Amino acid sequence: MNRYQILRSRAWQAALLLVPLCLPPAQAQAPAPAAAAAPTEVLLVQVQGDVRINGTPARTGALPAGALVQTGVDGQVQLRTTTGALIALPAGSELRLNAASNTVALNAGGLRLSTGGAEWRVALAERSIRTRGYLKLQDCAAGCTLPKGLYGRIAQGEAVLEYQGGRSVLRTRAFRWADASSRPEVLADLPALLDDRNSQAEATRVRTEVAATLQAGIAAFRDGQDAAATQGFERVRALAPGETLVPYYLGLLALKRADNATAVQLLQQYAREDPEGAAARDVPQTLTLLSSVQLQQEVASAVQREAEVVGSPPEPGSIAVQAFVNKGDANFRAMAKGLAAMIIADLSKVPGLKVLEREKVQLLVNEAKLGDSGLADTASAVRSGRLMRAEKVVVGNFEVQQP
Known part of the structure; x- marks a missing residue:
């Protein structure tokens, strides 16, 4: 058995010995907690144009908990929850989902929300809307010719608009909400901003x-x-x-x-x-x-700037594994990288340990002109480790003895 096999075997024995010590005694076990209520699942059912989920292009299906949904200038998306609510976002919108409750945070743009009979809360900057029914919201942002503010319409049911210093209860009304410190203004007519036909025409123009x-x-x-x-x-x-x-x-x-x-x-x-x-x-x-x-x-740059690089602190938790040096028959030289690869595979599974790229390690060794014979030399190992900004360096040699 070679040195690495012995070391690996001992490491596994130590791990097996430590595992039972981590188990709590049977009498100390706490009772199992009560099962939590299943969170509301949100499904993406329709997507058009540029839509992103947590920064990546959207795909239909279940969304991750607390997902950030964004639509581009030509994007539209429709979401459905397992509780029966429907959420549609027009172009230029940003919405944060909340898996723990019937709550969404509207960061930009607008939304169309049909609550499906349950009460929902729409969180806004320093204000919020609680509603049960069908709600339309649209921010008057850049390019909007109307007075600035958030425009909305309660098409069905009612909504409670909460702001700094008060709240308003509206039923089947359109409104304009200038800011968090102002009382919502009831509008006699539906603003064009809430007419989805205008949004579709703009999306077509942008496409x-x-x-x-x-x-x-x-x-x-x-x-x-x-x-x-x-x-x-x-x-x-x-x-x-x-x-x-x-x-x-x-x-x-x-x-x-x-x-x-x-x-x-x-x-x-x-x-x-x-x-x-x-x-x-x-x-x-x-x-x-x-x-x-x-x-x-x-x-090449690291070797050229060796004085500067070695003066920098190493990356915390980093380790470099160099190819082993063959001290025996040259026919077994290929084992040098194989042994290093085995150690890298094991070390990569250790939490909190960053194993440096094997290719980069070998290139540094070659560029610094350490050579195979220099890898086992302590001074050369220290130098290569500093060039790689590694906290620790694994070096070694092997020899295959044939009968």
Whole structure:
């Protein structure tokens, strides 16, 4: 049995011995708590245009607890709860769900809420609305020609509008609410802001603009007009953040500027948001090559700035595992990386421990010209550890003895 096998076996024995010590005695066990009421589940049933859930493109199905729902300038989404409530968000809205109760927080834009018979609360900045029925809300934000404020309509049932210093109870009325310190103003007529037909017309206009601007940007990129292409793609990103082709082309433009770090970030975003499109455009292969080049640049820079790097504090909880040194038959040299990989696999399972990338460790060793023979040398190990800003470094050697 080699040294690593002995060490690994002893580590497992120690772990097995420690496990029983962590168990509480039978008589000390607390009684099982009462089962909690099942939280309200929210389902995304319809999505159109740019809609994001916790910052990622929306997909139909169950939403995570406390999810943040955002719609872009051309986005619309409809949600349904397991208790029968319906929530619709128009374009330019942001809503935070609350899994513990029938509560939502409207941060921007508007909503359409049908409570399904239960009472719901809409939290706003320093004010709130409690309602049972059907409620429409829309903020008069940038581009709105009406007096500023939150506009709403109680189409069915009633709503209690609570603000600093008071509250108002409204039934089947339209209103304008200027701010948290003001009493809501009842309106005689329904404002156009709450007419969903206007919102749909605006969404159609934005979709048309996005499509035209995207095509113009692609044409400019194809013709080598990088400045115009960048401007077009940035405009599309502002109008429709969920358009997946934007990070792809901006990543290619970053490559042309030799900005590899930005290119990697943008192309990784594209690969996450459109895996099939990324595969068709060979993005995974490009990312592999870029990551390797970027890693080599980081390593070369660290060695060139050795005096500065070694003076920086190490990353807390970090450990680097170097390839073992073969002290025996050269035919077994491949085991050097295999043994290191086994140790890395085990250490990666330890909570709170950050194992540095094996490829980066090897590149640093090569760049610093330590060589295989230098890995087992204490001074060389310390130097490599400082270059990697690792708190601890694992080095070792092995020898295969044949009969």
